[in-house]
Amino acid sequence: MAVIGKQPAGRSGASSFATMFRQLAESVGPEDAPGLRRALFGLIAAAALQGLGLAVIAPLFTAAATPGGLDRALSWFAVLLLLMGAASALRWRAQGFDFDGRMVRATWRLRRRLGAKLREIPLEQLQDKRAGEMNAVVLGNVDENLLYALTVLNLVFAAVVTPFCAALGLMLFDWRLGLLLLAVFPAIVPLYRWRRPALGRGKRILGQAHQEASADVLEYTQGLAILRAAGRAGEKAARLSQTFQKLEAIQVFGHRKGAKPNILVASVVELGLLAVLMIGVFLVTRGSLDPAALGAVFVIVVRLSEPLSTFILYTAMLEVMEAALERIGALLAMAPLPQRAPAAMPDRHDIRFEAVSFTHARAEAPTIRAFSALLPEHSLTALVGPSGCGKTTLTRLLLRHFDPQEGAVQIGGVDLRQIPAERLNDLISVVFQDVYLFNDTVLANIRMGRPEATEAEVRAAAQAAQCLEFIERLPQGWQTPLGEIGGRLSGGERQRISIARALLKNAPIVVLDEPTAALDTESELAVQRALDALVARKTVIVIAHRLSTIVGADQILVIEDGRLAQAGRHADLLAAGGRYARMWAAQGAVKRWSAGR
């Protein structure tokens, strides 16, 4: 809502054009900005010349209709040819910006720039689901909006600049007719700008209705099994039918509301046409205007009214473009997390959280509250606690997906904010619960952990991660593209590939985020062996679902509501009889449960 609300509702024509040009220039980059500027001015000049060319029709036609006026008519025709030729040449040149491929290249460069930008901006901004999708849209579609920029602007100029210049030109021939045109047509632009907020309101209402309908539809498809079991799907899904009916009603309402400005503008065009007609005829009957001149004015007016009546259509496209430019600008303006001077690299790999507090960008309450802990080098630390308590947030702080508002995270005594971003990633290997494999070969997926690794090293990593056997069974072995067979690998196999990747990387710090949570027993066993290979001689942080897996940890940190509730070794924590002991007891009870009787 906020995004829509802050959109400038009633910018004046000139300043909005200036803003748009600035954003366009920024998007195409310094290489092409001058060319773009030349192209735009070329289009404006062409539109102006075309307006003057239209105005020439008046003296031309009047002279031709006057007995003995052929010579004058011919010279006016020469002027017309000149203006038309110049307008066409200018437009041709200007459109070269599109047709010579400069615009495509510029958007190609823009998307590379945006892509590079995504690697720098704080991950928090990306992982916010809505923002993440938005960025994908920017990267995926935005260039298309830009590719139409010149085409759309050309049409807009034809609707705005051409009538204005035609009216000016006509003034030279007959000031009354010129004034008449000037009064009617260019007035439409401010009129439209004035009515635009109403148009926006209609759209907003509609957008909201669509959003709600979309959520209801998703709920229906997701809950279909339950609804059907309850006999409430299909015709009996009363709520869904209601949603659709409501949506239609709002569409009709929004259409009426949104159509009003269009009707207003179009009515002005039509009434203007009739006014010119009446006044012109009146002047002729008074003897102060040649009927042929009036005829020529009709030709001009008819020519001008067509692009004007479709002007609204183009402005809708302009708005899409404006919104796209704004999003590009916002993404380009996003700053990476600040790097503190002096840059430093740790020479040992213990981890220290020092009175860290962190609140997510849109959250009300802090996720981590005054959390302090020391994780010695080569030790194994387990984070346990109920879901949503902040375990994963702690690992993400260590990965610097975001910075804490208070306190500091240090590796080997060096504040993370002093370590250059790409060097920090060299220090840490992560095995995520949700495995992400890339649309590339098995080999490339493992090797991305360390691109310079030799074949023998890759094999060794795969073997240690218990991957070797199934990789060699794949149809094309190491060269099998995972995009095609990704679905045929089991969860355990996918997880083992990701562990091989982490093994190959051989970073001194390892983060395991519930790496065995969703596996079946056979896979689990293999993954466990792979993990044992991974964590040897490393500083390890593990988030574990099943407490029995971490009884051997050097340190267990029990986290509750973002705070450190308890810390110690398994035996000590059990003896202390607090939160951890209760969790342990609960899991023990579960272990003994069996479904028979």
Place this chain on the structure above:
Amino acid sequence: MAVSAQAGTEAPGAAAVPDRRAGRKPPSPWRILKPVQGQIRLAMAISAGSALAALGVMVSLMLVIRALLERPDTMPWAALGAAALCTVAAYAARLGAFNQAHYAAFRLERILRIGLANRLARVSLGYVEAQGAGALAKVIHDDVKALHVFVADSTPLYARAYVTPVVTFALLLLFDWRLALVALAVLALGWGILRGAQRRRRDMVRAYNAAREKVSAAVVEYVQAMPVVRNFDSGQSSFGRYQAALDGYLAVMLDWYRAAGFPARFSWLMLGPMPTLTLVLGAGLWLSAMGDLSVPRWLGVLLACTGMAEAMMPMMMLRHMIEKVGLSVARIEEVMAAPDLDAAGAMPPGPLAFDPAAPALRFDRVRFSYAPDLPPALDDVSFEVARGSVTALVGPSGAGKTTVARLVPRFWDVTAGKIEIGGHDIRTIGAEPLLQQVAFVFQESFLFADTIAANIRIGRPEATEAEVIAAARAAQAHDFITALPQGYETRAGERGVFLSGGQRQRIAIARALLQDRPVLVLDEATAFADPENEAELIAALSELMRGRTVIMVAHRLATIRDADQILVFERGRIVERGRHAALVGQGGLYARLWQNYETAQNWSLGAAREGI
């Protein structure tokens, strides 16, 4: 309700099934209009009327000037009136056509959405699962919405694009055939060159779509996997794929500009109004110099001549968008053409009589493939489940356990053999009565964005509040529900409170308890519970299982030690069956699985480290 009945009978796409797979070309979007055909035809007729009235304006203007040339001192009221009338009529008709088309479009959206929702209520749940709830919701919402540009915006323009050029040309011929030919020649030249430019268009469009798809795939991979990308890749290989996709796209675009750029640019120039106007002016000058052209006729031609190209241009601009609509139509028709679950069997009328002597559930030589060209996921599977007993399905992943669980509530239908409940082949029972026999709880439970009470009550809408609370109590959910800000009236889901996986699961169990179905299917129902919730979840499940016929998939073998029957699956077949102790004693697959399980259970990360 009359409307949705109409949607049912007029379901578009039902007729389109045979030729759906015939070509890869997107279908014409016209046939999707069927439910609102009348209104669209009306809109197009009004639009054609508007186009005619607009030409009437031109003729009237010409008549005004002709009258003024003859008698400059008299107001030509008749012609003026005609001009005013035609202007108003053209304008009103254009507006009317626009409105009719929009209202038809909105109505069509509703009809299609209700039609699609009804279709999903009848297809197999397996289809829904395979397509994905998100993808289907996208079809119902986004694809239907995407029709708008075609139905609402384009249909009136289509009428105009056909009527205006033809009538205009007739009118021009009437005024002066020579000037008419000049105007036609310009149009033909522009049009001819444009068509020439589009000769390779199909290939170009295909290359363009392929390049675009690659870009979006690369973008999705790149953005979604960003945490992994940053940790492992410093962005090299995935950024490389993104860049390669962009390069491919650039190459396709540059190729297009090289091949079609000049003709497109040239015809664009020719089809603009100025060349026609200039040539008609020039030719008119020549003709009138020869004394062979009257001023009014010349004027008439000048007024009307640009209309031919003008009426056609918007269609050119919309063409790309309309092609995209074709893709949405294809997706909508595909869902509409998904086979009906009930079509497979006959439904006996009246209440079901279950044979009390028959086993509660029986698989009889069941064979099942997910697709005709895939090897069977289940082969020759036969077993019986006695009323009130517990049967566990175990085996390595991919062995077919989950498939068995999903065949019981008819997510899919068997390829060969049959499944019986209480002596009835489930295909003859009908989808709804079947689901009144079988309840299922799968890995993750879905809650509606409604109150917790409503979420439980959906199992039996007529249940009293006391019954809802009793079910919640039995499902170990009552305590945490009453601790919520508004208790049972708290809204769950997106706009409501956050509930953990275990809590959601217990609400689902309360729902199933209230439903009280005799047969219960469980598939990894405890998979996503957090440790602290697990004990309660298990207590809730025990409550739900009491007295019911249970068939359950379990990875955690300890939970099924006491099952009445354990079926061990391997590659789609039952390889061992019996009770726990006997199976462990056999020393076969189950014994191995059990041993692995115990080892995995006792694994501890730290312990392994100390060995190094």
